[in-house]
Amino acid sequence: MHPITKRILAGDVRAAARAITWIEDGFPEKGQVLREIFPHTGKARLIGLTGSPGAGKSSLVDALITYLRSQQISVGVVAVDPTSPFTGGALLGDRIRMQHHAPDRGVFIRSMGTRGNLGGLSRNTKEAVRVLDAYGCQVIIIETVGVGQSELDIMKIADTVAVVLNPGSGDTVQAFKAGIMEIADLFVINKADLPGLDKLLTEIEQMIEIVKHDASWQPPLVRTIATDRVGITDLWQAINTHRAFLAESGEGERRRSYHLHEEVMELVNQNLYRVMMQGIKEGVFANELYEVANRQVDPYHAAEKMVRIFLQR
Numbered sequence: 001m002h003p004i005t006k007r008i009l010a011g012d013v014r015a016a017a018r019a020i021t022w023i024e025d026g027f028p029e030k031g032q033v034l035r036e037i038f039p040h041t042g043k044a045r046l047i048g049l050t051g052s053p054g055a056g057k058s059s060l061v062d063a064l065i066t067y068l069r070s071q072q073i074s075v076g077v078v079a080v081d082p083t084s085p086f087t088g089g090a091l092l093g094d095r096i097r098m099q100h101h102a103p104d105r106g107v108f109i110r111s112m113g114t115r116g117n118l119g120g121l122s123r124n125t126k127e128a129v130r131v132l133d134a135y136g137c138q139v140i141i142i143e144t145v146g147v148g149q150s151e152l153d154i155m156k157i158a159d160t161v162a163v164v165l166n167p168g169s170g171d172t173v174q175a176f177k178a179g180i181m182e183i184a185d186l187f188v189i190n191k192a193d194l195p196g197l198d199k200l201l202t203e204i205e206q207m208i209e210i211v212k213h214d215a216s217w218q219p220p221l222v223r224t225i226a227t228d229r230v231g232i233t234d235l236w237q238a239i240n241t242h243r244a245f246l247a248e249s250g251e252g253e254r255r256r257s258y259h260l261h262e263e264v265m266e267l268v269n270q271n272l273y274r275v276m277m278q279g280i281k282e283g284v285f286a287n288e289l290y291e292v293a294n295r296q297v298d299p300y301h302a303a304e305k306m307v308r309i310f311l312q313r
């Protein structure tokens with residue numbers, strides 16, 4: 001067993017941090033560590049938190065950490081910002097806001113940006129979450145700015161996805177367009193102290209009606225004022241209610257097996273691609289590539305033939 005694996009499993013925070021850096025940097029030894037920790041994962045509850053820039057996600061995470069620590073629940077946070085080249089420590093704002101948790105061994109906070117990013121941000125996030133799971137975090141919160149497809153992919157690994165919206169922001173329409181409504185298991189109406197609350201509530205209810213009118217789970221709306229720590233207990237309550245739904249309906253198991261299925265297909269895809277590229281380097285497909293380049297063969301036949309050659313090797 002790799003020494004880092006041993007240390008992660010023993011709850012060594014520095015080993016966990018090192019493994020995540022290896023993941024970001026595509027360091028070869030990460031493969032062994034990830035394989036070895038896998039049997040020790042699957043225990044943590046994974047909560048996704050997404051929303052527009054400045055919606056109050058980090059403030060909510062901060063308040064949730066305080067609440068969960070008061071219940072002796074250990075928390076891991078992976079804050080993903082696809083627009084930021086920063087990584088490793090924490091984004092400046094997050095660092096300031098979440099700093100007071102730093103000496104607490106039951107809290108692990110990590111930011112991930114686009115640095116390194118060899119395996120793709122969503123792949124890296126998945127692996128970082130797995131490290132925190134093996135390390136012993138009971139709850140892992142994945143914070144991401146909800147703007148595009150890559151954030152949606154990141155959110156797919158969560159058991160429960162909470163979408164944060166603000167009054168007076170026009171967020172609902174944006175979220176609707178981006179496909180975020182579809183993945184929402186609950187809505188957090190943060191900055192409930194700002195004007196426009198009733199209008200927002202009505203908008204969301206209408207959107208839910210359109211997107212999920214005959215779904216077996218109707219996403220609840222939770223109002224919060226993160227900066228005043230108002231509504232945090234309700235938020236955790238709503239997350240727990242969703243968890244109970246996941247357990248009773250079997251949907252939780254289905255989601256998790258589906259995620260693993262997707263992951264293994266992604267890896268198969270990567271591996272096949274790598275082997276094919278290696279074959280091209282070695283000149284195995286030189287004929288086929290030559291023929292297609294000269295328009296003697298069409299790309300469709302060439303690709304089929306290459307796959308056949310590959311399978312016979």
Ligand SMILES: Nc1nc2c(ncn2[C@@H]2O[C@H](COP(=O)(O)OP(=O)(O)OP(=O)(O)O)[C@@H](O)[C@H]2O)c(=O)[nH]1
Nearest residue numbers: 052053054055056057058059190191224225226227
């Ligand atoms: N009035 C009000 N302000 C809030 C509330 N929650 C957060 N804020 C403020 O909103 C700003 C953004 O909060 P963050 O927690 O950094 O938001 P975020 O969604 O993590 O932001 P990014 O990570 O940059 O996308 C900060 O100035 C917070 O103090 C709230 O409930 N009410």
Ligand SMILES: [Mg+2]
Nearest residue numbers: 057058059094
């Ligand atoms: Mg933030």
